Amino acid sequence: MNLLYTDIEDDLRATVADLLRDRAAPATVLARIESGADTALWGELARMGATSLHVSEALGGQGAGYRETAVVAEELGRSVAPVPFLGSAVLATAVLTHLADDPAARALLGRLARGETTAALVVPLSSWEQVPDGRGLVRSVADAAAADVLVVPVAGVVHLVDARDAVVTPVTSLDQTRPIADVDITGAPTTPLAGPGDDAVRAALVAGAGILASEQVGLAQWCLDTTVAYLKERHQFGRPVGSFQALKHRVADLWQSLVVARAAARHAADALTTGVDVDIAVSVAKSLCSTVAVRAAEECVQLHGGIGMTWEHPAHLYLKRAKADEIALGTPGRHRATLAPLVDLPLQSTP
Amino acid sequence: MNLLYTDIEDDLRATVADLLRDRAAPATVLARIESGADTALWGELARMGATSLHVSEALGGQGAGYRETAVVAEELGRSVAPVPFLGSAVLATAVLTHLADDPAARALLGRLARGETTAALVVPLSSWEQVPDGRGLVRSVADAAAADVLVVPVAGVVHLVDARDAVVTPVTSLDQTRPIADVDITGAPTTPLAGPGDDAVRAALVAGAGILASEQVGLAQWCLDTTVAYLKERHQFGRPVGSFQALKHRVADLWQSLVVARAAARHAADALTTGVDVDIAVSVAKSLCSTVAVRAAEECVQLHGGIGMTWEHPAHLYLKRAKADEIALGTPGRHRATLAPLVDLPLQSTP
Amino acid sequence: MSEIQDRVAALLAAHDPATTDRLEFLRARFDAGLAWVHFPVGLGGLAAPRDAQPAVDQALAAAGAPDNSPRRIGIGLGMAAPTILAHGTDEQRLRFLRPLWTGEEVWCQLFSEPGAGSDLAALGTRARRDGDDWVVTGQKVWTSSAHNARWAILVARTDPDVPKHAGITYFVCDMTAPGVDVRPLRQITGEAEFNEVFLTDVRIPDAHRVGEVGAGWRIAQTTLMNERVAIGGRPAPREGGMVGAVADTWRAHPERRTAATHDRLLELWVESEALRLAGIRLRQQLAAGSPGPEGSAMKLGFARLAQALSGLEVEFLAEDGLRYDDWTQRRPAMVDFTGRDAGYRYLRAKGNSIEGGTSEVLRNIIAERVLGLPAEPRVDKDVPWKDLPR
Amino acid sequence: MSEIQDRVAALLAAHDPATTDRLEFLRARFDAGLAWVHFPVGLGGLAAPRDAQPAVDQALAAAGAPDNSPRRIGIGLGMAAPTILAHGTDEQRLRFLRPLWTGEEVWCQLFSEPGAGSDLAALGTRARRDGDDWVVTGQKVWTSSAHNARWAILVARTDPDVPKHAGITYFVCDMTAPGVDVRPLRQITGEAEFNEVFLTDVRIPDAHRVGEVGAGWRIAQTTLMNERVAIGGRPAPREGGMVGAVADTWRAHPERRTAATHDRLLELWVESEALRLAGIRLRQQLAAGSPGPEGSAMKLGFARLAQALSGLEVEFLAEDGLRYDDWTQRRPAMVDFTGRDAGYRYLRAKGNSIEGGTSEVLRNIIAERVLGLPAEPRVDKDVPWKDLPR
Structure with a gap:
């Protein structure tokens, strides 16, 4: 178990962070917030290989692992860049790698890795454990509006659907930087993929939840850093407000939570990579990091005082992302319910 | 609904507080902590009528109500005086007033009101909603060791048992100022009381829980007052520690909780007196005040630093009482479960 | 008191609400000293006790008189x-x-x-x-x-x-x-x-x-003291405000309920009910002529509960919690903290711990003025602005 | 490294643990520089890297050698x-x-x-x-x-x-x-x-x-820094420490379980597991030569969780939680935070946020030294004691 960042991961982080600093600084994200996904930025991420890190080289990917994907997710969380990373590079890609014996899946993986196309997994973003069925209207699907190809579980089989053949209706999202849409594939031509569809989708939900934990860590880190910087600079009562002990203690507690959350998120990414202890590691990380990220974003707004309540300050983008991430791929409570039998802490005894 | 203290209640409080200040100051309580109930103090409380306030004059009591009993409970909570008020004056007395058509119950009420005898209700102190059966060993019975008469529910009928005929085994109590004992009446001669025994016991548990909320408010108030006084007097870093903002905010939050808890406790006492809204009022008060009292006692220990961890400082008496009170007559979680159907917030919908 | 009742009767007799222009009625009411009876004569009042006002308001409302919004x-x-x-x-x-x-x-x-x-x-x-x-x-x-x-x-x-x-x-x-x-x-x-x-x-x-x-600072204290009383002192029926909105959401969605959210909801319900009782107790204290500092407790509790309840609601709604009603920039004439959807309630509630005095400032005030804890060392008292x- | 292995072998050869007096063996080990290998030669060490120690300890333990308790x-x-x-x-x-x-x-x-x-x-x-x-x-x-x-x-x-x-x-x-x-x-x-x-x-x-x-204050910093590292840095297996005791209590009492306590237990279990992982991560950082300030995070988290877990356990035990094992004044040779009953665990855990630096002082240290927030105005810096x- 390695919970540190490797040198390679540090390099990857620096590269992605540079790009995002240039192209998706909070003010930039805020300015283009009504415009949906940033396809140009998304293309650049694909070209640098950041969207296919955990896809094997044989399938056209980078042959790295979920640890590296998690590092990218952290940076994306730090910038709340509006790119369809979760929907396409994590969820849809995870399903396809699971079904890569199917030639259509393999072909699509290659196109995704080369940045030629974007996919989305058609399940409500709030899904956890149960595999929803993609027939009829599927509500609150992440990154669907940006997708060319829809990956749709139907009755235990995963189907590919050309997005132009489906009805994809963008809805107003709480999280303005990860737009959701309602999707209906009724009547659209579909390409079924061979292989255990439900297993593939379940595995994708697990991978997605584990990677989201890293996104949440990056998000919380931005909130902490930004708050600390503001507390140093903002003066009231003739002092930097960061010299007031009650505020100091609150950010110290936040830092403490983040130290712990980071370890959990790293463990989840490591477990997804090694395949050891995956289910426990992911549910520990997702339940904890969800709570820490929401608290970090809420404290960020509060400790900025009035300015944190304004549209022009980016704090709200993080608050909305944090709150949506808390719901995404299983709320903390649902992950704890998942853990109960895994760690032998059932509510009822099994006879 | 009157949530204030009446002038009569203020006078009563002053009288009881005077007595307790003289006879049960924290240092006094601490010094005699291994000696069980303070029977001399208990006798004085009975003589001033404080133990039969909610018993009608026709039955030998003061003809006041639970509002006044709650005021006494507050003061007893503030002093953690080791007297069998809860077991005898609240729980056993409440059962007997419910069954006062029975001459034996009436006679015992008179003796209790005159301070000639002390009773205990033989149920685990943790009981809530379910009426336990008094056959066999009954564990963790409050104030049993101080009782002359045991009030025992057996198969829906309440029986009186002479304590000398039962096996009453004191056990080491977490709360050193409200000793518990295990009781076994097997083979003892019993006097059954006519009337609905289970209803009587259930009503006593409700009254007890409502009165405990006021005890918890008094306890929390002592913890807050004592902590604030210490923070003013204790100096570190050349300043009174009470000038440090993080500590100020914590006691401010505690004060806020206590303002709210007091309103809930007063409402429970008022509801027990008027008979209106009793079940909701009691469960709101008991669940909230339990939590506030434990937090107040925990903060009291922590904010006293090392001295709060010592036996010689009385803070631990309050911590132990608060923790035992949290369990007594229903934990906060059990009271919330009681509330759910009463306020139309069920977990499952009824079909 | 009966003099005030007479004045109400006289006002209504002289200006039948059914036929009098709204503004005309309000001006007449002001001139009759029935606007705020505790104000001086000639300035809309009668130099009467403040608690004589509710009876006037009720009598006029019962007679169909307009209010001043x-x-x-x-x-x-x-x-x-x-x-x-x-x-x-x-x-x-x-x-x-x-x-x-x-x-x-x-x-x-x-x-x-x-x-x-x-x-x-x-x-x-x-x-x-x-x-x-x-x-x-x-x-x-x-x-x-x-x-x-x-x-x-x-x-x-x-x-x-x-x-x-x-x-x-x-x-x-x-x-x-x-x-x-x-x-x-x-x-x-x-x-x-x-x-x-x-x-x-x-x-x-x-x-x-x-x-x-x-003298502006001292005068501003009059203004701010009245603001804090106004924000903290609202009465509410059981399940009034945020808790009612969230309880209704719970009732409407049996399929989303879990044991864990159930206990959290009940915990917040209990706290909301107790805060409501504390508000009633505060009003009883005011009516009894012994106002306490509990208004600041109300404001602190209100903000905390509004935030916790609305946060739980969004989480509880899951896939619906991911949605928002409308981001359009509007200028609402009046604000209703609970009037829109769960996401709005959640976001708007964040302001409750900032507007009208942050929760942090309130805690300072409680610690120093209510509990008497010593002030922090000040560096800005004796320095030219x-x-x-x- | 192989020099150290040779020394271990030589020590064992010269002083067979099976037949050598405990104290005699320990003195010989010290003199061989195998006590704490990172100490200087002649003072129980070999001026070797600190991370060479575990192998020595393991080799000696495997050979049946006594340790120094x-x-x-x-x-x-x-x-x-x-x-x-x-x-x-x-x-x-x-x-x-x-x-x-x-x-x-x-x-x-x-x-x-x-x-x-x-x-x-x-x-x-x-x-x-x-x-x-x-x-x-x-x-x-x-x-x-x-x-x-x-x-x-x-x-x-x-x-x-x-x-x-x-x-x-x-x-x-x-x-x-x-x-x-x-x-x-x-x-x-x-x-x-x-x-x-x-x-x-x-x-x-x-x-x-x-x-x-x-110079005593500066020197005491050496002592205290080592104390905080010692308290914060313990490794633990999953469910080691307080969470294990409470989980066992849960498993032993199916009749006391409720949905509300279930979710609270799981929440604390998750936090305990994550804190354990943070401890492992901290050790990996130390081993990689980049120690961070996370030790203070460990101590803060340890205290909070020990208190929350043991508090939940007492409440969960209900009528058994009302009891205590023994109030006798004893002087334990070693303290086991989880060694007695739930009531003891609850009370003893209260000390965890005080001993070895209060949680309040730790938060100050984190805020100022880790996050770089400015110090409060000091009134005691330049004044004679x-x-x-x-």
Whole structure:
């Protein structure tokens, strides 16, 4: 178990962070917030290989692992860049790698890795454990509006659907930087993929939840850093407000939570990579990091005082992302319910 | 609904507080902590009528109500005086007033009101909603060791048992100022009381829980007052520690909780007196005040630093009482479960 | 009391609500001393006890009389009026109070600045004397109703060379005067409920100064004390406010319920009910003539519960919690914290611990004024305002 | 590394653990430089990297060699030894380190005082020079092992006329010297795990002064830094520590389980597991040569979770939670936070946020040293110690 960042991961982080600093600084994200996904930025991420890190080289990917994907997710969380990373590079890609014996899946993986196309997994973003069925209207699907190809579980089989053949209706999202849409594939031509569809989708939900934990860590880190910087600079009562002990203690507690959350998120990414202890590691990380990220974003707004309540300050983008991430791929409570039998802490005894 | 203290209640409080200040100051309580109930103090409380306030004059009591009993409970909570008020004056007395058509119950009420005898209700102190059966060993019975008469529910009928005929085994109590004992009446001669025994016991548990909320408010108030006084007097870093903002905010939050808890406790006492809204009022008060009292006692220990961890400082008496009170007559979680159907917030919908 | 009842009867007899113009009725009511009976005679009142007012309101409402839409003119009624009464000149009282109470003239409050929030006394808006006028330049923020307002209560710095509390003066500012620029301030909900107000060489006649030059800080305390009472003191029925909205969501979605959210909801329900009881107890104390400091407890608790409840609601709604009703920038006439969807409630509630005094400042006030804990070492008390770090 | 392996083999060859007296073996191990390999040659070490130690310990344990009961002599190993090594004279190192490591001489720490807890630098125990000796008078508190200890590390005030940090000197105090009075200090658990130590005209030879006169505060930082690392850095298996005790209680009592306690337990289980992972991550950072400030995060989290878990356990146990095992005043040789019943765990855990630096002080340290937030205004920095309010 390695919970540190490797040198390679540090390099990857620096590269992605540079790009995002240039192209998706909070003010930039805020300015283009009504415009949906940033396809140009998304293309650049694909070209640098950041969207296919955990896809094997044989399938056209980078042959790295979920640890590296998690590092990218952290940076994306730090910038709340509006790119369809979760929907396409994590969820849809995870399903396809699971079904890569199917030639259509393999072909699509290659196109995704080369940045030629974007996919989305058609399940409500709030899904956890149960595999929803993609027939009829599927509500609150992440990154669907940006997708060319829809990956749709139907009755235990995963189907590919050309997005132009489906009805994809963008809805107003709480999280303005990860737009959701309602999707209906009724009547659209579909390409079924061979292989255990439900297993593939379940595995994708697990991978997605584990990677989201890293996104949440990056998000919380931005909130902490930004708050600390503001507390140093903002003066009231003739002092930097960061010299007031009650505020100091609150950010110290936040830092403490983040130290712990980071370890959990790293463990989840490591477990997804090694395949050891995956289910426990992911549910520990997702339940904890969800709570820490929401608290970090809420404290960020509060400790900025009035300015944190304004549209022009980016704090709200993080608050909305944090709150949506808390719901995404299983709320903390649902992950704890998942853990109960895994760690032998059932509510009822099994006879 | 009157949530204030009446002038009569203020006078009563002053009288009881005077007595307790003289006879049960924290240092006094601490010094005699291994000696069980303070029977001399208990006798004085009975003589001033404080133990039969909610018993009608026709039955030998003061003809006041639970509002006044709650005021006494507050003061007893503030002093953690080791007297069998809860077991005898609240729980056993409440059962007997419910069954006062029975001459034996009436006679015992008179003796209790005159301070000639002390009773205990033989149920685990943790009981809530379910009426336990008094056959066999009954564990963790409050104030049993101080009782002359045991009030025992057996198969829906309440029986009186002479304590000398039962096996009453004191056990080491977490709360050193409200000793518990295990009781076994097997083979003892019993006097059954006519009337609905289970209803009587259930009503006593409700009254007890409502009165405990006021005890918890008094306890929390002592913890807050004592902590604030210490923070003013204790100096570190050349300043009174009470000038440090993080500590100020914590006691401010505690004060806020206590303002709210007091309103809930007063409402429970008022509801027990008027008979209106009793079940909701009691469960709101008991669940909230339990939590506030434990937090107040925990903060009291922590904010006293090392001295709060010592036996010689009385803070631990309050911590132990608060923790035992949290369990007594229903934990906060059990009271919330009681509330759910009463306020139309069920977990499952009824079909 | 019976004199007041007679006056109500006389007012209704002389101005039948069914046939009288609304504004005409309100003016007549003011002139009859029935606007706020505890105000002086001639200024809408009868110098009667404050608790005689509810009976008047009820009697008039029962007779079908119009009211003055108190929520719409809350700043005027709650803040400007008591301040002008306490510290204004006779001319100011006569000029301002009647149209304020009838709602003909809406008021707003120009207090907070980008650099002076919790530390209002640090404000930097400058007022320089020029003949019979003051010339005011600066930026104010978090001004509700500024775009509807005819008048503002304003605090500005008249002397930067003395410590910050000493150099402030209190004015009435004409919002239609040249140099007043009101811009909507968009919030995280998407709405623009508040405004920024830019003041550029705005001329205020000295006759619109309230109180002495340099006395503005003390006078502003009157205003703020009334604001905090107003925010904290609302009565509510059981399940009024945020808890009711969230309880209804629970009831509407049996399929989303889990044991864990159940206990959390009940915990917050209990706290909300107890806070409601504390509000009732506070009103009983006020009615008994022994007001306590519990208003600040109400405000702290209200903010915390509104945030916790709405946060739980969004989480509980899961896939529906991911959605929002509308990000369009609107300027709502009145704010309803619980009026839109769960996401709005969640975002708007974040402001509850900031507006009208942050929860942090309230905790300081409780610790020092209620519990008597010593103040922190101050570095800004004896320093000329112009030399303060900022 | 293979040199170290050779030394281990040579030690075992010369002193067969099966037949060698325990103390004799430990002394031989010390003399072979295998006590703490990162210490200098001649002082129990080989000036080797610290991370060579575990292999030595494992090889010796595997060969059946005795250890030096490190938990029993934790203060000596963790605090006295690094301080004496860093700041002591050659004579002090040679005199003290060997019997310290073998456990022949137990050490304790005379730092905290009733009036100087979080603010240790305010300490008032006075040391006055008298010929070649110092004469020490004062009261220390929270001293564990004082009743078993042969030696103490002691900080005392040698100059009350300078600011508090400047007038402190660091000593080694003979606990058997006349004037040293050790009294058990009973805690809320009933146990007397710590002591009060009264010092009355205790003579300490100047040769037992550690470092310069007046340098005691800086030297004490070495001691305290090592204490915090020691407390925060323990590794644990999943469900090690408090969470394991509480999980076992849950498993043993299906009849007491409720949905509400279930989710709270799982929440704390998750946090405990994550804190455990953070501890592993911290050790990996240390091993990689990049120690971070995360030790203070571990200690904060440990205290909070121990308190929350044990509080939940008592509540969960209901009628059993009302009972306690034993209030008898005992003086445990070693403390096991989870070794007794739920009530004990609950009460003892209250100390976790106080001992070894309160959680409040840790938060200050994190805010200022880790996050770089500015210090509060200080009123005690430049004032002679004797003039400080107390």
